[in-house]
Amino acid sequence: MRQAQNAAEPALSEELLSRYAGPCPRYTSYPTADRFGPLGDGEPWRALADIRSLSLYVHIPFCHSLCYFCACNKVITRQYGLASSYLEQLLREMRWYRDKVARVPVTQLHLGGGTPTYLNDDDMRRLIDGLAQIFDLRTGEDVEYSIEADPRTLELDTLATLRQLGFNRLSLGIQDFNPVVQQSINRICSSDQVAQLTDAAREQGFRSISYDLIYGLPGQSVDSLQRTLDRVLELAPDRIALYHYAHLPHRFKAQRLIDSNLIPTPTEKIAMQLAAVSRLTQAGYEFLGMDHFALPGDELAAAAREGRLARNFQGYTLMPADALVGLGASAISYSADGYWQNLHRLKEYAQAVTDRGIATCRGWLLDGDDRLRQWVIGELMCRLQLDKKEAAERAGAPFETYFAADLARLQPMFDDGLLQQDENCLRVTNRGRWFVRNAAAAFDRYLHSAETDARYSRVL
Numbered sequence: 001m002r003q004a005q006n007a008a009e010p011a012l013s014e015e016l017l018s019r020y021a022g023p024c025p026r027y028t029s030y031p032t033a034d035r036f037g038p039l040g041d042g043e044p045w046r047a048l049a050d051i052r053s054l055s056l057y058v059h060i061p062f063c064h065s066l067c068y069f070c071a072c073n074k075v076i077t078r079q080y081g082l083a084s085s086y087l088e089q090l091l092r093e094m095r096w097y098r099d100k101v102a103r104v105p106v107t108q109l110h111l112g113g114g115t116p117t118y119l120n121d122d123d124m125r126r127l128i129d130g131l132a133q134i135f136d137l138r139t140g141e142d143v144e145y146s147i148e149a150d151p152r153t154l155e156l157d158t159l160a161t162l163r164q165l166g167f168n169r170l171s172l173g174i175q176d177f178n179p180v181v182q183q184s185i186n187r188i189c190s191s192d193q194v195a196q197l198t199d200a201a202r203e204q205g206f207r208s209i210s211y212d213l214i215y216g217l218p219g220q221s222v223d224s225l226q227r228t229l230d231r232v233l234e235l236a237p238d239r240i241a242l243y244h245y246a247h248l249p250h251r252f253k254a255q256r257l258i259d260s261n262l263i264p265t266p267t268e269k270i271a272m273q274l275a276a277v278s279r280l281t282q283a284g285y286e287f288l289g290m291d292h293f294a295l296p297g298d299e300l301a302a303a304a305r306e307g308r309l310a311r312n313f314q315g316y317t318l319m320p321a322d323a324l325v326g327l328g329a330s331a332i333s334y335s336a337d338g339y340w341q342n343l344h345r346l347k348e349y350a351q352a353v354t355d356r357g358i359a360t361c362r363g364w365l366l367d368g369d370d371r372l373r374q375w376v377i378g379e380l381m382c383r384l385q386l387d388k389k390e391a392a393e394r395a396g397a398p399f400e401t402y403f404a405a406d407l408a409r410l411q412p413m414f415d416d417g418l419l420q421q422d423e424n425c426l427r428v429t430n431r432g433r434w435f436v437r438n439a440a441a442a443f444d445r446y447l448h449s450a451e452t453d454a455r456y457s458r459v460l
Contacts, residue, residue, distance in 0.1 A: 012274060012277070012431055012434060014267070014270050014271070014274070016416065016431075017270045017273065017274070017434070018266070018267075018270060019416075020418075020434075020435045020438050021266065021270070024437045024438055024441050025437065025440075025441060025444065025447065026290070026437065027311070027377050027381055027437065027440050027441075027444075028311060028312060028313045028314075028315065029312075029313060029332070029334065029339060030370065030373055030374040030377050030378075030444070031364055031370060031444075031446055032444075032446075032447075033332060033339070033341065035364060035446055036339060036341055036362040036363050036364050037362055037363075037364070038362060039338075039340065039360070039362065039363045039364075039365065042337075042338065042363070042365045044333075044334075044335050044337040044338035044339065044340055044363060044364075044365060044366075045097075045100055045333065045335060045340060046100075046335075046337065047323065047335035047336045047337040048097070048100050048101040048102065048323055048325070048335055049100065049101070049102055050102065050336075051101075051102050051104055051321075051322035051323045051335070051336075052102075052104055052322055053104055053105055053106075053107045053320075053321040053322050054101065054102075054104050054105070054106050054107070054135065054136075054321050054322065054323055054324070054325065055106070055107065055108040055109070055110075055312060055317075055319070055320075055321040055323070055324040055325075056106055056108070056109045056110070056131065056135060056324070056325055056326075056327070057109075057110050057111075057112065057313060057314065057324060057325070057326040057327065057331055057332075058090065058109075058110075058111050058112075058116070058127065058131075058326075058327045058328055058331070059073070059112055059113065059114065059326070059327065059328030059329055059330060059331045060083075060086075060111060060112070060113045060114045060115065060116040060118060060119060060328065061073055061074050061075045061086075061113055061114035061328070061329055061330075061346065062074070062075050062076075062077060062082065062083050062086070062113065062114050062115060062118040062119075063075070063076050063077075063113070063114055063115045063118065063150070064076075064077075064078060064115070064118065064150075064153055065186065066186060066254055066257075067175075067185055067186055067187045067254070068184070068185045068186050068187075068254050068255060068257045068258045069175070069185045069187075069214065069217060069245060069254070069255065069258065070252075070254060071246070071248070071251070071252045071254075071255070072113065072114060073114070073329060073330040073344055074113065074114045075114070075346055080120070082346075083118060083119060083123065084123065085350070086328075086329075086346065086350070087119070087123050087126060087127060089349065089350045089353045089354070090127065090130070090327055090328055091126075091127075091130045092353050092354070092357065093327050093328075093353045093357065093358060093359065094130060094131060094134045094135075094327055095134060095357070096353075096357035096358045097134060097135075097325060098134050101134075101135065101323075101325065103136050104136060104322075105136050105138050105143070106131075106135050106136055106137050106138060106143065106321075107138075107142070107143050107144070107319040107320075107321050108143070108144050108145070108146075108312075108314075108317055108319040108321060109131075109137070109143075109144075109145040109146070109166075109167075110145075110146050110147070110148075110314045111146070111147040111148065112148050112314065113148060115148070115149070115150045115153065116147050116148055116149070117147065117148075117149045117150065117153065117154050117158060118153075121157070121158055121161045124158075124161060124162070124165065125161070125165065128165045128166070135325075137166060138166075139166050142319075143166075143168075143319065144168065144169055144208075144299075144317065144318065144319045145166050145167045145168055145169065146167065146168075146169035146170070146171060146208075146314075147162060147167050147169075147170060147171070148171045148173065149170060149171065149172055149173070149197075150172075150173055151172050151173070151174070151189050151193050151194045151197050152187070152188070152189045152193065154172075154197055156196070156197070156200050159197070159200050159201055159204050159206075160204055162204075163204045163205055163206065167206070168205075168206055168207050168208070169206060169207065169208040169209070169210065170201050170206045170208075170209050170210070171209075171210040171211075171212060171241075172194060172197065172198070172209070172210070172211055172212070172237075173212045174189070174194060174211045174212060174213055174228075174232070175187060175212065175213060175214045175217065176213065176214065176217055176220065176224075176225070176228050177189075177190075177191045177194075177227070177228040177231050177232075178219070178220070178224045178225075178227065178228055180219045180224070181217050181218065181219045181220050181224065183219075184217070184218040184219045184258065184259065184262055185217060185218065185258065186257070191231045191235075194211075194235065195235055198235050198237065207299075208238045208239060208298060208299065208300075209237045209238050209239070210237055210238065210239035210240065210241060211232060211235075211237040211239070211240050211241070212241045212243065213228070213229075213232065213240060213241065213242050213243070214242075214243045214244070214245045215242060215243075215244060215245065215269065215272040215273060215276060216244055216245035216247075216263070216264055216269045216272065217245050217263075217264075218258050218259060218260075218262035218263050219262045220264055220272065221264070221268070221272075222268070222271050222272050222275050225272050225275065225276060226275060226276075226279060229276060229279045229280065233279075233280075233283050236295070238294060238295050238297075238298040239292065239293065239294045239295075239298060239300060240280065240285060240292070240293040240294070241291050241292055241293075241315070242273075242276055242277075242280070242291050242292075242293065243291050244269065244273070244291070245263075247260065247263050280293050281293075284296065286301045286304070286305075287433060288300060288301065288304045288309070288316060289304070289309075289316065289381065289382070289384070289433055289436055290315070290316070290381075290436065290437065292315065292316055299318050300316060300317075300318055302318075303318035304316075307382075307383045309382040309383070310378070310382055311378060311381050311382055312324055312334075313326070313332055316382070322335075322336070323335040323336070326341075326342065327342075328342065328349070329342060329343065329344060329345065329346055329349040329359070330342055330343070330344045330349075336366075337365060337366060338363055338364050338365040338366045339363045339364045339366075340360045340362075340363035341360065341361060341362050341363055342358075342359040342360060342361065343359045343360075343361045344361075369445065372391075372394050372395055373443050373444070373445065375391075375394065376391060376443050377440040377443055377444070380426075380428060380436060380439050380440050380443075381436055381437075381440055384427065384428040384432075384433060384436065385425055385426065385427045385428065386425065386426040386427075387424070387425060388421075388423070388424055388425060388426060389424060391403070403443070405448075406442045406443045407442075409442040409448070410439065410442045413432065413435065413438065413439060413442075417429060417431070417432070418431065418432030418435050418438075418439070419432055419439060
């Protein structure tokens with residue numbers, strides 16, 4: 001169980017946010033994907049034969065137009081034949097897993113991109129039918145099948161198709177409703193479009209609807225973001241993800257089309273975050289951790305309160321599984337033995353699948369310390385506390401001895417009231433939840449290695 005919020009704890013401040021705003025991993029995996037390398041003779045997928053539950057991720061990279069802010073693996077095209085050819089490769093890749101994965105329930109299915117709804121309804125049916133031939137897809141309340149969608153191109157009829165295929169959660173990429181901001185990132189979408197889709201999705205029976213929002217976009221201000229939030233709250237999505245925009249034009253070519261002079265300053269971004277957090281929590285949304293909020297009645301909020309949250313490459317989930325199979329270009333899979341990732345570029349992915357049935361190009365084999373720290377980071381990120389006795393048992397050594405260097409790195413967070421500890425437990429405080437990435441990073445042995453040159457997005 002998560003600890004109850006303490007109303008007596010000091011509020012967030014600009015000074016505190018500034019101090020912990022630097023680059024930090026998001027820990028959708030440990031070790032983080034930037035550490036992956038050649039697997040050699042390692043075959044972590046062998047562990048798929050001994051699992052009791054499974055998650056699936058399918059990457060659909062296609063988009064009709066370029067959003068300047070986007071850092072995803074994507075292909076901008078209006079030539080639908082590319083998507084049809086890609087679907088054939090996906091079907092071929094999933095067949096490679098036929099005799100390697102135990103026939104166990106798929107508790108979570110997520111289609112991401114790109115824009116998964118780029119696929120037409122017939123091809124979406126072919127995709128799901130293909131998955132069902134290899135994996136044990138289910139229906140009902142004990143599974144979460146979700147899909148990301150672009151509200152600018154999503155058709156109302158497609159919502160009905162998606163529900164028929166078993167999808168029960170919908171994530172809409174909103175980003176911002178302000179026309180000036182939308183123009184600056186080349187993503188024009190009216191709030192009326194979103195309202196119509198939201199109403200239709202509810203009528204179709206989607207049990208959870210999520211909006212993705214971004215703060216720190218070009219042309220944004222505290223006032224303009226507040227107006228976007230006002231409209232969002234009128235529509236009342238079940239979940240809200242409020243991401244910080246990381247402007248990295250040296251890494252992402254599309255971001256070079258953004259006028260850097262319009263990017264809010266760090267001080268302005270902090271003011272936006274403080275205002276947005278206040279607005280959402282006053283409206284009744286619960287802060288789950290990282291960038292995520294949910295209405296109290298949403299399953300994810302209930303899972304957070306009850307200590308049942310889990311985390312994978314899609315973020316927080318209430319449907320943890322023993323393994324994840326990722327299909328498509330750049331997709332990442334994991335098992336108890338490690339991680340493996342597909343080739344990034346479309347042509348290379350397709351050629352590899354044609355030649356050998358799988359497109360793995362790199363990965364990571366877990367050792368004992370990796371598994372221990374993976375568990376520690378998961379406890380902090382999902383349950384906001386760490387049982388020292390259990391950690392010591394897993395380590396085979398006293399907690400303060402095994403993690404001496406890690407605890408030393410955490411001392412500033414203890415001093416700032418972001419963490420607390422006693423002889424039995426290390427806890428993230430209420431305001432410390434905003435900096436849980438920083439707490440997790442203290443236990444990342446590779447991040448603090450002398451050889452590291454990795455770069456990460458900023459916390460703010």
